[in-house]
Amino acid sequence: MSRWKPNAEGRFRAAAMELFIERSYEQTTVADIAERAGLTPRTFFRHFADKREVLFNGSARLQEAMLSAVRAAPAHAVAIEAIVAALDGMVAFFGDDRAPARLRRSIVASTPELRERELIKLATLSATLAEAMRARGINEPDASLAAEGAIAVFRVAFAQWLDESELRSLGEIVSASLNRLGTIVAANGPKCSSLRSSRS
Amino acid sequence: MSRWKPNAEGRFRAAAMELFIERSYEQTTVADIAERAGLTPRTFFRHFADKREVLFNGSARLQEAMLSAVRAAPAHAVAIEAIVAALDGMVAFFGDDRAPARLRRSIVASTPELRERELIKLATLSATLAEAMRARGINEPDASLAAEGAIAVFRVAFAQWLDESELRSLGEIVSASLNRLGTIVAANGPKCSSLRSSRS
DNA sequence: CTTTCGATGTCATTGAGTGACATGACTATA
């Protein structure tokens, strides 16, 4: 019997998904996952920083997809062009099949611990996007604002995409949301509306 | 000696802040905090859901400030007016003193665990704001988009407020950021720019 | 004074996460 098991991470992920569905995330211990994967708990933590990470494999690939889309954008793109490219890359990453995303969301949504992790992944995505925009000559605070706005649009649109039936594609929803955000925020008077500058 | 200690939560918070500064968050155990507070670890968890929560006392009050500001807005406010009110309420909540916020941020920023919790507090704030807007007749997806956008603006502006010297007030920075976001997003063509609707 | 109730203490336990060290397996090089 060989001691070395090929594709340990894949084994862990598959075992974890099975157990998270059979029971739930909370009622599954790392020992359970390791047992089903035919490995030990100690090895689990050599492949994943913590129990949550086993569910967040895709975030690195999503980030890569977003980044290469931004870098492929025209050279002197302004902020809006950069985030449109980023959103485009993210939309392409997910394709048409909502089922896996829905399944994953049902697991993540069921546990505060996992919702927290999801948020930090999105925040990382936002920070990475802002950084990429700065690297293309878009300065602060535009880079951060545009990045935060883009991720916010994506989050809202993505949730809608999962909630509604197969009517509109993700791209259509994202596009509509981006336009909607523009309409909303642009309704603000050029001078700052009624926000009082509270110098005490 | 009386067994009952008045203001247990306050004692825990004070003890925790001291220790987080002396050592760090990570190198402080709940047992340490309890000892300095003159209480037991078990009691700590009766007052705080987990170790992180001891640092997030203000978030409930911030949410209250934001909510009452939104509810105080004119009756048929459109999205932009509602979020301006919300931002106004949040700005007022922090006042002029940046020192406490800076200290707290230095602690939170030093630990991924705490950054995650911070994000979920902001996400909760966003969801609450969206809910309040819906209660005032603003429909989806405008409510969610505006709420996400507003929180994004606040987050970026708040970070700037802490980073720069005492030049501009928080209100001024928030106001400027909101306008900037409007300028950026409004630059998007009315029809959706180049985001291809990727119906595979 | 006694009863009741809420806050705390005590004890035991589970499960996440980590460090140290041993061991098996694959690879390179002679």
Next chain:
DNA sequence: TATAGTCATGTCACTCAATGACATCGAAAG
């Protein structure tokens, strides 16, 4: 083929966050 090096894994022991069960103390009400 032999030997050394390296990498993934197993084993053991440990810390610490978090929780349940139960005892106890203090205060307030009757």
